[in-house]
Amino acid sequence: MAKAMRNPVDFSRFPDERGHFGRYGGRFVAETLMEALHELDEAWKTCRSDPEFLAELDLDLARYVGRPSPLYHAERWSRKLGGAQIYLKREDLNHTGAHKINNTVGQALLAKRMGKTRLIAETGAGQHGVASATVAARLGMECVVYMGAEDIQRQALNVYRMRLLGATVQPVTSGSRTLKDALNEALRDWVANVDNTFYMIGTVAGPHPYPLMVREFQAVIGREAREQMLSDYGHLPDALVACVGGGSNAIGLFHPFLNDAGVAIYGVEAAGLGIETGHHAATLCAGRPGVLHGNRTYLLNDANGQITETHSVSAGLDYPGVGPEHAWLKDIGRAHYVAVTDEQAIQGFHDLTLTEGIIPALESSHALAYATQLAPTLRRDQSIIVNLSGRGDKDIYTVATLEGIQL
Amino acid sequence: MNRITRRFEDLRSAGRKALIPYITAGDPRPELTVPMLHTLVKAGADLIELGVPFSDPMADGPVIQKACERALRHGMSLHGVLELVREFRQTDSETPLVLMGYLNPIESFGYEAFVAGAREVGVDGVLTVDLPPEEAAELAELLIAAGIDPIFLLAPTSSAERIGQTAPLARGYLYYVSLKGVTGSAVINVAEVANKLVQIRALTHLPLGVGFGIKDPSTAAAIAQVADAVVVGSALVSKMAEWVDAPEQMRQEVGAMIAAMRLAMDTKS
Numbered sequence: 001m002a003k004a005m006r007n008p009v010d011f012s013r014f015p016d017e018r019g020h021f022g023r024y025g026g027r028f029v030a031e032t033l034m035e036a037l038h039e040l041d042e043a044w045k046t047c048r049s050d051p052e053f054l055a056e057l058d059l060d061l062a063r064y065v066g067r068p069s070p071l072y073h074a075e076r077w078s079r080k081l082g083g084a085q086i087y088l089k090r091e092d093l094n095h096t097g098a099h100k101i102n103n104t105v106g107q108a109l110l111a112k113r114m115g116k117t118r119l120i121a122e123t124g125a126g127q128h129g130v131a132s133a134t135v136a137a138r139l140g141m142e143c144v145v146y147m148g149a150e151d152i153q154r155q156a157l158n159v160y161r162m163r164l165l166g167a168t169v170q171p172v173t174s175g176s177r178t179l180k181d182a183l184n185e186a187l188r189d190w191v192a193n194v195d196n197t198f199y200m201i202g203t204v205a206g207p208h209p210y211p212l213m214v215r216e217f218q219a220v221i222g223r224e225a226r227e228q229m230l231s232d233y234g235h236l237p238d239a240l241v242a243c244v245g246g247g248s249n250a251i252g253l254f255h256p257f258l259n260d261a262g263v264a265i266y267g268v269e270a271a272g273l274g275i276e277t278g279h280h281a282a283t284l285c286a287g288r289p290g291v292l293h294g295n296r297t298y299l300l301n302d303a304n305g306q307i308t309e310t311h312s313v314s315a316g317l318d319y320p321g322v323g324p325e326h327a328w329l330k331d332i333g334r335a336h337y338v339a340v341t342d343e344q345a346i347q348g349f350h351d352l353t354l355t356e357g358i359i360p361a362l363e364s365s366h367a368l369a370y371a372t373q374l375a376p377t378l379r380r381d382q383s384i385i386v387n388l389s390g391r392g393d394k395d396i397y398t399v400a401t402l403e404g405i406q407l
Numbered sequence: 408m409n410r411i412t413r414r415f416e417d418l419r420s421a422g423r424k425a426l427i428p429y430i431t432a433g434d435p436r437p438e439l440t441v442p443m444l445h446t447l448v449k450a451g452a453d454l455i456e457l458g459v460p461f462s463d464p465m466a467d468g469p470v471i472q473k474a475c476e477r478a479l480r481h482g483m484s485l486h487g488v489l490e491l492v493r494e495f496r497q498t499d500s501e502t503p504l505v506l507m508g509y510l511n512p513i514e515s516f517g518y519e520a521f522v523a524g525a526r527e528v529g530v531d532g533v534l535t536v537d538l539p540p541e542e543a544a545e546l547a548e549l550l551i552a553a554g555i556d557p558i559f560l561l562a563p564t565s566s567a568e569r570i571g572q573t574a575p576l577a578r579g580y581l582y583y584v585s586l587k588g589v590t591g592s593a594v595i596n597v598a599e600v601a602n603k604l605v606q607i608r609a610l611t612h613l614p615l616g617v618g619f620g621i622k623d624p625s626t627a628a629a630i631a632q633v634a635d636a637v638v639v640g641s642a643l644v645s646k647m648a649e650w651v652d653a654p655e656q657m658r659q660e661v662g663a664m665i666a667a668m669r670l671a672m673d674t675k676s
Binding site: 018026028029031032034036174175187294303304305 | 462463464473479509513514515516537560566573589
């Protein structure tokens with residue numbers, strides 16, 4: 001573990017000008033969207049180096065989101081596991097209860113700068129939809145959230161939250177009626193309404209510049225965690241662990257550590273009922289490269305290149321693609337990708353709740369479940385940062401139902 | 408010279424414009440596709456765009472998406488599409504065929520294997536909706552080397568700079584998307600299209616096809632006044648969807664629809 005890896009590349013130089021991470025990423029969209037992406041890219045390039053924009057963003061992150069989020073030493077849980085010390089990056093304490101708001105606050109500021117008056121977003125579990133509706137309410141913008149009809153059934157609480165926040169939740173009945181179809185539908189809306197509409201993608205996927213832009217907005221997680229670790233404990237962690245669906249919370253934590261060669265990096269995918277059953281969402285562990293939603297990346301698709309349906313107990317990980325930077329980090333060996341099952345994730349959910357008094361989101365529970373495997377293989381003077389990307393209130397009904405309890 | 412270029416040259420010398428119907432291969436059932444292609448030719452199609460169904464057709468509206476779903480339910484695949492082309496070519500060696508679809512099935516097939524297969528069965532052009540010129544060099548070179556035309560899209564939002572980047576890579580014709588939206592959207596503004604085509608013509612000598620939003624003979628005729636080719640997709644596919652359980656009727660209705668467009672285009676031009 002402590003074996004230092006020799007870095008072959010300077011990670012801050014990626015992606016290239018056209019959004020490539022090695023062979024991944026890029027901009028695979030119809031011509032009808034190219035000008036909109038160009039406009040977005042120009043605006044983003046101007047803003048990311050504009051001190052005024054960055055100061056406004058920092059202020060929003062501090063006063064509206066509640067940053068910095070704590071880095072919490074889970075002492076009792078670490079003792080119980082009998083290995084490395086586990087530190088939790090508490091993104092669950094952000095306004096709206098997850099890391100998603102880091103990104104929507106940033107994109108909303110950008111939308112305002114660009115003079116857009118209408119925000120659209122896709123959502124799976126509803127967390128990004130809620131985070132989008134939240135910033136739209138704050139800025140007084142119209143907000144339309146595309147959500148698969150299946151997911152609307154599964155996530156009634158978040159649907160209601162979005163409506164309370166004034167957003168229109170648009171059910172998507174095409175294809176498999178889940179997150180990937182919601183993304184298709186949002187792209188179609190954007191093509192038709194590009195003049196006044198800003199499309200807020202919720203993860204580090206999609207055509208360039210989204211994977212870069214969303215990473216930059218989420219990298220506040222890793223920047224804070226790195227500073228907190230160094231200032232509070234005097235050293236870098238030995239390992240990072242985060243769950244990966246599209247991969248935004250993971251890249252947010254990982255990116256500021258990529259050039260720290262001694263830090264091992266683990267992304268945890270959803271193995272669902274088990275990879276061997278075919279009912280999973282472990283794109284990097286079990287998929288192969290292809291092109292979907294504007295970027296080249298690993299995908300779950302059949303022999304004919306048709307996208308396949310995924311399964312995870314956690315709606316936020318239920319996506320057949322993954323951010324292109326993760327695909328690249330996997331191929332060059334800088335990060336390792338593993339998968340844990342629904343059952344292991346639920347166990348992680350209970351472990352943290354009972355040991356530390358923190359109810360984690362089912363997405364984050366995948367990272368916790370892997371940390372319980374990793375920690376005992378390390379010494380007690382070593383350390384792991386786990387990204388606690390969201391809180392579990394939204395998942396209480398799912399967990400209760402799985403355990404045959406009616407609330 | 409391949410079939411597409413020859414067809415446009417013949418039309419030009421005859422003073423006519425090309426009518427290009429689009430259907431999704433395998434919709435509503437694979438065995439109906441080749442007879443439908445022959446129907447289209449008889450009714451007056453000059454070139455046909457054959458859609459390769461994809462699970463996530465993000466630039467298409469609900470009509471084409473549903474057509475893709477029907478085709479995929481019956482097991483249609485890129486391999487299957489090539490077999491349909493082979494079958495069509497047994498009795499029609501003249502009508503140019505362009506495959507239109509998304510990149511992932513081609514990536515999955517493998518670029519070289521796909522290009523070799525497409526050439527063998529008699530495909531004349533390939534339009535990959537989500538492969539803009541920036542990412543297209545590798546596939547476009549393979550296609551051109553095999554004598555197959557890479558067809559590219561232009562949009563109302565395409566700047567002169569982008570048109571200038573796209574045109575040199577393109578062969579056969581350029582497909583101008585006439586409105587901001589997905590296939591099957593709203594109505595077309597002929598005057599706006601005409602203005603944009605003037606801008607595009609200043610930057611390329613390729614024939615210009617116009618599609619998206621052409622639903623009836625009078626629009627087809629109006630577009631034929633300003634473009635070299637008129638593409639009809641969603642209107643045709645939704646006509647087919649009305650008759651999924653009556654294939655004979657479907658062929659008659661579609662044949663009548665294309666013949667009416669043909670007549671309107673030829674009368675005015």
